Amino acid sequence: MLKAPFAAARVAAASLTILIAGCSGMPAQRAGTAERLYILNCGEGEAGDVSRWSPGVNVGQPMPFVDNCYLIKHAQGWLLWDTGVSDAIAAMPGGLAPADPKAVHWRRPKTLASQLAQLGVAPSDLRYVAISHAHPDHIGNVELFPQTMLLVQKAEYTWPGANNAPRFKPGHPVTTLEGDKDVFGDGSVTLIATPGHTPGHQSLLVKLPGSGAVLLSGDAIHFKSNWDYRRVPSMNVDKDQTLASMQRIADLLAQYHAQLWINHDKAQRDTLKLAPAFYD
Template structure:
């Protein structure tokens, strides 16, 4: 598979509360969100964008995630692991050249270390924070995901590496969007037929965040979170990009899922 395609997947769902997604909203109401990840196929080697929930967490949430599993309740079968799903497309882990991480929260790191030959791309500030987070953020980072041996990490340096062009051809560009996490990145894709497609990831969980009606339920900086959305909105307006938010159950249901793809 050497043509450029974007596949959208999900590693099950998380059951939580509205206020976990929309700050101070919902009055304790339940909320169910998809947990996406993405695969970009490319002639120069494929890129896995995030990795959803680790299969170890699906197998035994309490053991692998600890107390946070009582807040973010996993609804996932082991067959929905990221590697298990891409293999159904005939793509092997060794076919993946890059593993790109928007950030290192527990619902994005399911592929860390499962693609041993890939270069793992992440913001240095995010990697360092994940190793020593502030007390209120500690539950969002699973050290068993991150502390895996023999990983080839490639660190980006915040604004110095803003709009980092992974392939050097404009197909996949990272956008530094801190706020939800200190080293959060969104992703801009330029696909041959679809054109520009912006993955906000968790810079905007839902259209409410994107349209500036709600703050994310979890932030490292509310100010940075707001400004990152403004930055992405300006980019989307300029490029007329298709926008895909991070965990919006209504919007996610309208998108093509693997084995269908965007090209």
């Protein structure tokens, strides 16, 4: 048992911590880590002209692309980051050819549904589906999870699609965000606002007990050379926002000594282990 003076000092210190947190407007939080991170194959393809993503560089050159989804296990529940191109493409023998020959011709070697089943995870087991942005190669399977809470930036959710159509199905449970979001309240999984590619693009910072911090770029960065030379794709909605988001990512990488995982970069993806293997 603590002697009275020491016990009183400990209580006073705890009270001071709570008081400081309250005065700053920030909740007192404990540092936490996620349990596991799985990389899922959510599409394979080839861009007809990679200069669509790197203006003026490698004009007319094809380039392989990959499309990753990430499944995160946390004590409070499962989170799926992005959903890839539609599982329906798996049934198309030649894949899905784009209307623009410069864009990506997608194939689906494995469905998202089958990869989750292999891990023993049912769609209803997911607590959250978080979306980097609303392009079809990232939201292709959102409706495999019709009852799962969708986490998306408000600027992305309200961004009109073709003919002003909604990009997400009305009625799907959704939490719209305005800025960063500590998903589980312990600092282990944080949505990071990184607009520029689209109006409400976001990235994801995941902290793992053994592997350390990993920042999942979404499409804030498409491949390593764009990151190295700070190149901005021609289709991005705002170049200045894109460059500011790249700098924010660089600052976070330095702050947390984090790895940068670039979603579409096949060369990098081929060095990583895919599900059912995992990072912890």
